[in-house]
Amino acid sequence: MAAAIALTGGRRPETSDRIRLTLPRAFERGDAVPLMVEVKTAMTDADYVKRLHLLAEANPLPEIASFHFTPRSGRGRVVTRIRLAKTQNVMAVAEMGDGAVLMAQAPVEVETGGCK
């Protein structure tokens, strides 16, 4: 949580079902774990996700990526692949255009850590 708060300028994220974070519950290799994250938003000037951070706090470096959107992004959705050093919760933190900071977490079990 400390890393998440540091990324959002000190604001504590609120758990929200507006973020859908999808990862496998268990994955053999931690060096390329598939991930999909989407923030439910209209992506209009009044309602959009500005920044979306991915964090894995049990990794040697918790920050994985920060995505920057504008209303012209169309959707607040990203698919990617991440490294997980060990079994842990992956966190997505969304900074919304109106200042709200939202969060979702997903537990992932990995057999082989991804930092070898």
Added chain:
Amino acid sequence: MAELEVRIAVPSAARRGEVIEIKTLAVHPMEHGFRLDPDGKPIPRKIINAFFCKYNGELVFAADLHPGMAANPYLVFHAVATDSGTLEFTWREDGGDVFVAERTIVVT
């Protein structure tokens, strides 16, 4: 300058206002800096640390990437098809090298 092998999937045509899906991949080891070579010396970090997508010059998506991104960084994102023109993709590597690729789109 070194080359970066990239793969980009973007529709060649779209309707105005349509939200299009864009897939990109850069062939890159994303050396995360925590590995040791056979002599026990640390292998220095070298990753793609940023990615940008501009649509007719306007930034529509960007990413700051850290060592927790898997090798061959793969990103799927979206953009609103506004006008015919050019999508410009930029990958920035540790050390400052920058790799740029373009695709065109026809919007009707």
